[in-house]
Amino acid sequence: MPDSLRFQTRRLDYKRLLPSLLSSHQTLLTVIWTAVFILVVVWQTNAVDRLLTYHHRRFSQPPKPIPKLRHPVFNLTDFGAVGDGVSLNTKAFERAISEIHKRGGGQLNVGPGVWLTAPFNLTSHITLFLAENAVILGIDDENYWPLMPPLPSYGYGRERRGPRYGSLIHGQNLKDVVITGHNGTIDGQGKTWWEKYRKNLLNHTRGPLVQIMWSRDIVISHITLQDSPFWTLHPYDCQNVTITNVTILAPSSGAPNTDGIDPDSCDNMVIEDSYISVGDDGVAIKSGWDQYGIAYGRPSTNIVIRNLIVRSMISAGVSIGSEMSGGVSNITVENLLVWNSKRGIRIKTSAGRGGYVRHIAYQNLTLENVRVGIVIKTDYNEHPDNGYDPNALPVIEDIRFTGIHGQGIRIPVRIYGSREIPVRNVTFRDMLVGITYKKKHIFQCSYVQGRVIGKIFPVPCENLDTYDDVGRLVRLGVSQNSSDTDYDA
DSSP, X not given: OOOOOOOOOOOOOGGGSOGGGOOHHHHHHHHHHHHHHHHHHHHHHXXXXXXXXXTTOOOOSOOOOOOOOSSSEEEXXXXXXXXXXXXXXXXXXXXXXXXXXXXXXXXXXXXXXXXXXXOEEOOSSEEXXXXXXXXXXXXXXXXXXXXXXXXXXXXXXXXXXXXXXXXXXXXXXXXXXXXXXXXXXXXXXXHHHHHHHHTTOOSSBOOOSEEEESOEEEEEESEXXXXXXXXXXXXXXOEEEEEESOEEEOOSXXXXXXXXXXXXXXXXXXXXXXXXXXXXXXXXXXXXXXXXXXXXXXXXXXXXXXXXXXXXXXSEEEXXXXXXXXOEEEEEEEEEXXXXXXXXXXXXXXXXXXXXXXXXXXXXXXXXXXXEEEEEESOOOOOSSTTSOTTOOXXXXXXXXXXXXXXXXEEEEXXXXXXXXXXXXXXXXXXXXXXXXXXXXXXXXXXEEEEEEEEEESOOOTTSEEEOTTSOEEEOOOOOOXXXXXXXX
């Protein structure tokens, strides 16, 4: 696996917090995150500048040599491709990948240039390498995009009944696939898709940018993914997936459903050391939709998400659900910065989903200028059809929050269980965030059971038992089921 990049976050101004609440531990954490963010801003600014000018760029320095990561090695130009941003190179990709398939594996190099293409399929034992200033550009005419059956755990296309559009880069039943490079770009030209979607001009569900299905041993690293028509990177029912050192970009508004990474019924997965700024959830863990997900029965489990910087002005930095009917468990989210976003982290579900969300650990989260920090929502009523069972109630339990810090938070916590779907065994420890909302009940709970260990700020809701730093019970919780919903969380 490539060495992880060291990221960092923008300077956190804790002057607005009470000095008595600041500790040397938190000051050190602030300094470390500040150093990391400066590096990321500089790196990301340079990356965006390259993307904005790639059609007219003239290179004054020799390109980085492309390493031979797998043999045999082929260049896309060997198969007749032209990187002028106008010529359609679908056949060149297909011929190259067919040759690699015949050889039992190989490496396909995509050199500097803009390589316009319709969707194409990968094969097993392939390394797709995008050189510096290489752009795989998806054609923005949906007539070139193949139609595929709905995902079996969804029953229907996510937006329309019937077939769905495939992805720009697609793979099914594969083993040992690597997509990497010198931060080359895969661009979905999503603007055309978003405009047609808003105008209701599409007859089928939009496709992801990259989708790998029923596959194992997948590595995606050191590339930029931008402007997907729909979800950006969608591993579906896959095992042993590593996503590291990727940049995922879409406009912060006007780019509907452009989730960054959607692990869907996946097992054994790492998402790390990446920057995501998109028009929906940064990461959204899923496992199927209502009765179709229950019948498919493939959970998302054993997933580690770490060292991410995420912005989501429309949704959340990291979400679980709402399609989680196959179950979600054993998830660790650590060293996460969410900035200038609507929500920090969110779990969303509803009656009819079934399944479960359990054994979830959030550790060392930094939230900066986030409207709602932590959200658990149990009334996300969106269903594929009327065939769902309203008595299929999800279970939400064993959720741990440790080390939550930041500033500029309007509502730090909003956990709304219900009588039918209570939230059980929630734990908060080491929480200190600066708030911008002076309302009394800013730590909001409904049908929640759990505990607070040690001192946290702001003051927690009364539903939670209170323990001191050494684990001695101080106060038993009292049920206070808030109905205070001043805006949608």
